[in-house]
Amino acid sequence: MRFYIDTAEIDEVKEAVDKGWIDGVTTNPSLIAKSGRDIKKVVKDLLDLNPGWISVEVLSTKSAEMIKEGTAWAEMGEEIVIKVPMTEDGLTAVRHFSSVGIKTNVTLVFSPLQALMAAKAGATLVSPFVGRLDDIGHVGMELVEQIIHIYDNYELETQVLVASIRNNQHILDAGLLGAEVCTVPFNVLKQMITHPLTDKGIEKFLKDAKSAIIK
């Protein structure tokens, strides 16, 4: 399983790269806005860190504009993946990008049939948003299960990138289902490493070791 970090904060990406936790980065317009920085500067800094594939989202809604915008981003580096919203125009752009060898990530996917259409358009990655489905009372992970099932049935090559992850359980479920990638917020990446019983165990071992030395 590959992990991407879902952030536009350069410090978080740097730490995750240095510690060997991640295989790529996903950004979106909200994360870029939250960083308070210019998108071009963020993308340049990300490329310098060499974290693996970097998803950058187009802001246009019409296919011709999406193609123009995405082509310009792709020219910045081979690691750039063009994130395209799951719309008719988006899929037209994905078809074009796929025909010229530009990697794509179809985003804002909330149904298995959307994922099927994205795969047929030639998407490299498809991003089902599990947390946002959970937020409205659905079970987001059921969507991931259905997409993987359909892709397996027809041997479709598009990879499932589980997005909108809120907690460890989402990652565990994605792993058990065999999703290729999870894009994970920095705090959840850290949560994956820790367990209260590990901390308690270390504390006891250190205490016992100290008392053994005194004797």
Ligand code: G3P
């Ligand atoms: O980057 C796309 C996705 O992971 C966003 O997640 O938390 O805004 O639903 P969230």
